[in-house]
Amino acid sequence: MVRFIIVRLIQTVVALIGIAMLIFVLVRVSGDPALMLATAASTEEDIQQIRVNLGLDKSIPEQFWIFVTDVVKGDLGKSLFKKRPVTEMIGTALPNSLKLIIPSWVLAMVGALLLGVLGATRRDGFLDNGVKFIAILGQALPGFWVAIVAVFIFSVTWQILPTSGLGGIDHYVLPVCTLGFFVLPGMMRLVRSSMLDVLDSEYIKLARIKGLSERRIIWKHALRNAVIAPLTVAGMLFAMLITGAVIIETVFSWPGIGFIIVEGVLARDFPLVQAIVIMVAVFVLGINLIVDITYAYIDPQIRYQQT
């Protein structure tokens, strides 16, 4: 187990270096970041000055080394337009994003488990068809469109909920529900199909023969095994939540990470965008690492297979 964790840790660090390189290259594909900062009025000397300030006059390997050491030190540079350290900007925006993402995640998970199980146990019944319908709709309707329509109905027409911004509990209802709906259908489909598989298995038959109540069989014995499948896609779920958060935060002017990255892109503020992408990359790798270790802990086969 210790060996497994060490191997995985090394792999994670290697992956992180790879991603840092990729980001470094992607930001520089346009050729010269200094030209992006230059205004129409800047002279050749101004541009040269910008290059020196950004360290662009140094050789590429040197630049990469500076970039990596700065990232390790936690120094991600200053926002070009707000003139503040990007870490500070992320620091204020991140809690806002979490306030949105965590309740949505809980809502989506609870909803997916409940509806997925109900759908699977009443297969092809009225409820199951309803569940399938929600899944189809949820996967086809673009999240930003759902959010706009929701604002139109609840905030503009009925005027019962605020249109945007941070605030009291009522400000949370629309963003949390729309973000939850963004993630729910995929999860629900997964719970439903893995529940169907589990309900088919021998040990459920045994539980029935033992005379356990149906409710106990489904919610205790079957569900425990059925939730493993949705856990395996924790990484993808994270990607979906981030994507959803970027969109929902933009629609609702919610001052989180997604909102500031969109602003950053429109203002071509590359230190800010780069910093947020690096932060998300660290999160992604961290989640992968935790999921892997948890698996190896639960299932010893994985430990021996991969070391």
Added chain:
Amino acid sequence: MQEKASDSETTAKPVVSGLSRRARIMKRLTFIIPVVILSLIIFVAIFADLAWIGLPDVGLAPYDPVKMSLPDRLKPPFWDEDGSTAHLLGTDKMGRDILSRLIFGARISLSVSLLVILITSFVGTVLGILGGYLGGRTEAFLMRITDISLAFPPILVAMLLAVSMGPSFTTVVLAISLLGWAPYARLIRGETLRLREMDFVAQARVIGTSPFRIMLRHIFPNVINPLIIIMTLQVGLLIITEASLSFLGVGIPPPAPSWGNMVNDGRNLVDTAWWISTFPGIAIALVVMSGNFFGDWLRDKLDPRLRQL
């Protein structure tokens, strides 16, 4: 097996067993309707105008999608009292014809999806077969990258590229492709692992076929079915991704009509001019739903084992 098959032929059974008449009709409909919608949209996208054979003035779109006309601003669709049949689905805040923009938008959405599918399926298949067949360190390494790519939000890569290269058609295709190969690689690797253990591959190895030839001539033809299924199922996802990027302003740059930036155009006008955002939203939902249904149908037809996809 043989005897059983002939047995069932003598006892006249319904073609699709286990389904009621209503369910069978529904099943047919969930195939026919999506195919009709998809063919219609592809047709419309191709014949939006005939500029590609030198006839820019002939085509299905009634107007130039980027031509502004301020006297015609914010006209509602024709069934509204103030609407007219000159602009069937109304106009936006710059007087551009919504129907024409929808039609040209279909062309953009479909060409982005098609290009991305071609690039990602190629890369994903090559990596998947290599990883699955060679095994060992290569496989472990490739699968690590695949896992990370699957967990990385493509929207962020698109933003990184948009900030350095500026938003453009190429940026969108590149950004989505950069991570989009991962689902192919994962599925194809799994299939390759299964095929590798089969007798015909072992026999090919015994007679001294080179690994490259085995992968190309023996493994690849057997992964085509799952490949086609996943390609179809990706269409919907790609259209949504492209639309989301354009909506956020990091996709297809305006004034080019993309369904995503059309929704964005009407975002602040939903209370006065609902039609600007509504029609492109419906178009996206229709295409995505059709793509998903068609993919599901294809999967049930070609390879029902892949139900989890």
